[in-house]
Amino acid sequence: MTTEPGEPQEAQPKEAESFPEAAAHSTPKQGGEGTPPRSQAKSSLTEDSGSHLSSSGRIARSPARTLSFRTMQARVTLLDGSLFTCTVEKRARGVQLFEKVCEHINLLERDYFSLSFRDADNNKNWLDPVKEIKKQVRGIPWNFSFNVKFYPPDPAQLSEDITRYFLCLQLRQDIVSGRLPCSFATHTVLGSYTIQSELGDYDPDECGADYVSELCFAPNQTKEMEEKIMELHRTHRGMTPAEADLHFLENVKKLSMYGVDLHHARDSEGVAIMLGVCSSGLLVYRDRLRINRFSWPKILKISYKRNNFYIKIRPGEFDQFESIIGFKLLNHRAAKRLWKVCVEHHSFFRLLSPEETPKKLLSLGSKFRYSGRTQIQSRRASAQISRPAPHFPRCISKRNLLSRSLDGDMGTGLYGASKAIAVSDLITTVTPERLMEERRAEPVEEVLVMQERMEDEEEVEEEEEDEEEEEEEEERKGVEEEKIDTEVSQQSPPTPQKQETKTELTDTAVEGELTNTESDQDEDLKTQDTLGSPEEEQKPQSTISALRRSFLEEGAGGGGGGEGGLTEWEKRLASSPLRRVDDSPMIEPLELEEPKPTFDEMSPELTALLKSAREQKTFREHNLLKTSEKVEKVFLLTEPCDEDQPMVEQPQEVPVMRKTLTYEVPGSRVDSDPPAGLLLSSQTFTAETSNTSTTTHITKTLKGGISETRIEKRIVISGDTEIDHDQALAEALSEARRQHPELSVTLKSQD
């Protein structure tokens, strides 16, 4: 299968039909948001329809059209294959376009869906709703696809039939493209429901002999399959389209690859594997076989650094230590994509709410966070839907429409249509991404650096952060040699004599991109409980096979030594909690070794925040004297300019307000204090708005009985010419003052 993704060229004929409709929707009612005048929108649409190849980017850049300077035309391929064209502000964020599309298709349960686009290397990326579109789709046309991002494990729980219908459309694409493999029997059953949903009851008068052949159901559809589908179709008489969709979904959700987002990777031994992200966790495949699985509760931390992707695993029943497992992705961007998808899936399916609550106090989490609603929130919201079920057409069945959305996506190589499964097939089926990368990988450095540069602003920032974090790590290591009692931050200020080794070293192996983590204190305490030697701890079990071995080894000491005369079986009987006096059989639930999610796990960020708030309070309650408060200098950095607007060479300001708060425990000065001070905690949070990104770095250190909290805020203003930097800065300042009323915030600006 070498079919190209459903690019607009293929959709062209359809576009003409859908055009009037699209145009009608391109000027939404809420004109209050500064949408351009209707005439303007029309004129750009006209131009576009006149010449397909004229990129909308060019229109926008055309100096003659002062108004269209601020608007862009976006084209979105909908799930039924039609094209929706609309005009959005050039500075619009992803969510604005997404909302337009959802309005157009009359969708209320939106949280499962998202817009995607193909980057220059043809990799599928999700459009971040909170970021500006233009920063995400640099250098490529504004073509998007409307897709399911989170596949609901139980589609019957969706509120509206229309939502299920769109989910069905997505899944039909997934099946036809080979991303969602299924057996012949399943193809026929699913196909028969599709037919029933679209055509209704079998009607010998209307249906020709091969009415089924006009639809595409499977990657390699055979006559035999079509006949079987027709046969089954006849048995569905009387089934409504909504019922047929539900039956379709009830079957498709059981497929093992349902909702699994596959990514090519290699394990640390270089063996090609696939990583699958799904609602329940991370799956590891080698060829077609599942060789490991990490459920979200087992994963303590997800991170990436360069092209490496790491997960930190909760210790098992017999393991003493957390282990870190590393995978190699094709490049930095692939690692980041995987990481993002993990963060989002974890947030959506595991958390009660995304980390939005902290926004008001301190902005928590890493730069990237899942910004939408979680599944739980989404369900709650769906329950409120009270509109009458909308009528919507299901007449997508133009000839082989589904085949248009054939999508050379990841995984097609592995789970693709091919019947032959020789090893060579698996290896040589290379996605475009891999080809690109392999070529690129050879000359290394320079090219990679180039690539980094070309990456969007977020990643540029990340590079800066990397450096910061590395520095920080070094600092930490230095501190570690000092021996630290990590219980300090929990209770009262410590007596420095009582010191233990801080076993935080595992953290330093990982980049600080940790949304999915508990606070450092927690981990420290945990590792202290187990009292391992740091050497052991530093040895991450970085290969799957190593992990596998550990599974095999674990428990070796557990059941080995026969105590007394008891056989293993008798011991088991004696110790079984389910043992009953009566003769009931001993059926026990297979414990999944998955601890019930605690509040900490459900929302680690929130927990971290609460803890930090608690600590601050604790310091106050202990009558610490605030001994000093200083605000340090502010400096400027320049940001690479927006390529769309080469005229604006204005450097961007990066003011850093460094507020240092120093507390002192009255009368607790001890001379034997380590000179460098004890690092009690260190947290970095980032918040992003449309044009600013705020990184807050909080460190708490203890120097000679003085507890010092340092809050460092870096605000990157990344806007356009329109932005009044002074105003933005002022806003940031007032926000900071609001957040920390106890501090006096001053800002020195250097011009």
Next chain:
Amino acid sequence: MAGLMAGFGHYTHAIVRGIPASLVNEALRTSPTEVEVDLSKARREHEAYVEVLGTRLGLEVVELPADEALPDCVFVEDAAVVCGDTALITRTGAESRRREAEVMRGALKDLNLNIVEMTDENATLDGGDVLFTGREFFVGLSKRTNQRGAEILADAFKDYAVSTVPVLEGLHLKSFCSMGGPGLIVIGSSEPAQKALKIMQQMSDHRYDKLTVPDDLAANCIYMNLPNKGHVLLHCTSEEFPESAKVFEKLKDHLLIPVSNMEKVKVDGALTCCSVLINKKADI
């Protein structure tokens, strides 16, 4: 059609095969050869087994003739894996057993199943290493089954997750476990068995219950869900494994049928080994 993957344990047909005299001396075995198989006793046992399937449970039994050139041919389970309407003809780990597939293939074709061949010369797979839970497959990587064999199985049954489980001791994966009901895994209590179970639970998205029996071999039983009979379990006799039989006897919801397997077990034959169970839906 109520849906795919429904009806775990529903069977209509069973394929069995006779015991050749060559089993006594030539069958592959992991146990010491001093333990002699009593041929006539073994055949009586097998007849009783077949009778349970056919007469007592009402399955349509396809009896294949024994082949003296294939001493292990009674253990039909290894030659084919059937799930739904697809049958994978395996490439058994022991080369001496490969020809067992020929007759099996014919029988499965006669039942109108979709036949998938394992042609890859690097692949080996014994049906005894394949545990189908109704929701997914576990394939034991053993002396008889390799990764490639498991891959081909995964490709033949695309609807299901296929996870691999190392089998460190014992002949096959099902030498110490089997299904005892929907979502119920019967497992031996030896350390290797428990370890394998741990791996299975780690790999799975589904929740299972477990029923632990003292003897590994006793954990191999046959579960069926039959019309008018409900849950049916063929399990070891109390002569053979008294402790384990007691555990089975406590199952209240099952129709329990102890089946003797004293002789075949000497050449590593467990209960599941001696039949291939098939659910042939009435043609629409």
